[in-house]
Amino acid sequence: MKPLLCVLFCLLITFKHVFLNKVNNSCECGVGDVGINRRIVGGTTVQPHQYPWLVALMLGSKLHCGAAIITDLHLLTAGHCITFGVHYKDLSAYIGMHDRLGSSHSVYRIANGVKHPNFTSNAVRDINDIAVLTLEKKLKFSDKVRPICLPSTDMDLRNLALRVAGWGKTRQGALTSSRYLLETKVKLVPTATCSKSNIYRENLVADTMMCAYSLGKDACQGDSGGPIFATHSRTHDEKWYQIGIVSWGIDCAMPDYPECGKPSDDIVSMRIVGGRRAEPHSFPWTVAITKNNIMHCGGALITDRHVLSAGHCFKWDKLNNLVVKIGLDRVNDQTNVETRSVSHSVIHERFHSTPVRDENDIAIATLDHPVRFNKYITPICLPQSGEDFGGRIGTIVGWGRMAVDKAPSKFLMKASLPILTDEECLRSKLRKHLEPTMLCTYSKGKDGCQGDSGGPLVVFQPDGRYVVVGVVSWGIGCADNRYPGIHTKVSFFIDWIKKHSASGNTCSS
Structure with missing residues (x-):
């Protein structure tokens, strides 16, 4: 609540x-x-x-x-x-x-x-x-x-x-x-x-x-x-x-x-666009990636040393400018927060960017040394390969801008978004720019915005666990009612993710 x-x-x-x-x-x-x-x-x-x-x-x-x-x-x-x-x-x-x-x-x-x-x-x-x-x-x-x-x-x-x-x-x-x-x-x-x-x-x-x-x-x-x-x-x-x-x-x-x-x-000014403040540490896999002490991207911890994020978050930036903060809720409160540098990043080999979209927009960042799991820091589960989440309700979380012209949030924010089926996605105004590796979400007045890129879209499963189903990728504006938000479809890349995070440890499933 x-x-x-x-x-x-x-x-x-x-x-x-x-x-x-x-x-x-x-x-x-x-x-x-x-x-x-x-x-x-x-x-x-x-x-x-x-x-x-x-x-x-x-x-x-x-x-x-x-x-x-x-x-x-x-x-x-x-x-x-x-x-x-x-x-x-x-x-x-x-x-x-x-x-x-x-x-x-x-x-x-x-x-x-x-x-x-x-x-x-x-x-x-x-x-x-x-x-x-x-x-x-x-x-x-x-x-x-x-x-x-x-x-x-x-x-x-x-x-x-x-x-x-x-x-x-x-x-x-x-x-x-x-x-x-x-x-x-x-x-x-x-x-x-x-x-x-x-x-x-x-x-x-x-x-x-x-x-x-x-x-x-x-x-x-x-x-x-x-x-x-x-x-x-x-x-x-x-x-x-x-x-x-x-x-x-x-x-x-x-x-x-x-x-x-x-x-x-x-x-009182909390507004991921159209969202609300997340209960502190209720999404303990969510990480903030900062660049020169400014919010740059989000990500999700998938092992004790690997973060899942978007390819465009690393493509044009030097790793020594990036810092990963794990266990963060309030930006100006570093209590129980672990800080890591990025020692290595792998961007999908078919990543491609155009003025409108990013394709195969996924990356794995390796931390300079592992984190220890606790009540504030826990990895997110991965879905099954090819698993379909169309028609489900997803949740995005992040510290990104609260509107196109607004500053990033000082708290971790969340917003619930219906996940469109592939057929619904292809009926949107972005259909010419979509690929099977992409997933659409849409809810009037709610969306990710700048700084939320790379952050997780998660779904709660009947077994009581959250799985990461999408990576915030691209869109037109922030919460523009004419366009859905586009995420990288995680279930399409499971083998690739496991290959590049195999050296990490995670909770047993």
Whole structure:
């Protein structure tokens, strides 16, 4: 999810428009253990199955988002949980879970996912951030699996004691999520107070969002899409109602937000064109190649001493002017960053450049000495030779320009782009310049730009791993809606890549 500080939640006024008439009435909703008052960041574990509507949405073995059961077939989550490179088919729903390492929960596949038709996103916020997921088969309700109640539009939701629960990270910057289900209490913050902060004043949509906050307590990465819930006097505080959905914010449980303080301009001006800031070190194979201390190209670590990049990144430059930075997130923060020189580079022997395009635009750079893999530095997997990714969603990452006339980003940025089939690619305005070794991506307003060249286009596979499917190569302008972005098709060059990186070590597959 986006970095959190003061969490914002979508008000559930949209519920009446989203499957409300399909709620299963075979058992009472919202019945949990109301009497236990245990207190994610600043939270504590809950009793097992105390909140039997809570669901963990898993992306392979990684916690991706939270959700809540609302019928025996439907889950409620955030729209951004099935956006930005993640399709609902990539997710599994862990139902009836408390301990992530336990075995008592059930795993369900997702048969369908519907975002709100007016869902939109920019580099900071998500609007109408709500989605309904349909399970592949119906749930059997029990003491451990039960739906939460949905509020009616005439309920007074002010002055409620709110809870938020999930398995997300327990602090900003943590690399792993909580083993056990955690909860914490938060309180509503008046819209006028929330709007005092520049970032919230400019991005808060009062009709569909609300601020919730408590110093030192917050939701964090991995809690996105999870419910914020409360009991209500209408049912004598004996039932739980879902009041909101964890949506967006800045950092996790930092002080003085949203009441006061101005976030750094570095945060609010983040825009790879049309993209958003990547969670720090979430793409630990991505490297920055600088030239005389200026961002030059991107690349992807494929072994402990080899970087996959574009041929044009090395064709016209002296290697002694290039420096590779591995483990980088924020350009001006070198913590945990490894710096290497390039001892040798191999550009594909059929590389050819014209004023419009680069052909066979691929290169392998050899580092002057190997890196050691850790939680910040990990190699990317290669696809199978000839593997086709048309119709999939890819993610590009890099520190390149945020527009044709803008400066490079100070943070690693990401953008999700549909990968066109070869047939769709050949129907574009660039068809006269395309070759079978090229791959097209297109999304209105999103693209790689100068400085992103050579960076990876990755796809998340069902086995829980990312593979690099493309190398950012060329295009017309940046995010020009008339033209797709062009990438070197990695699956076409697998034998060549393995030949020139054979001396390196990588993680076992």
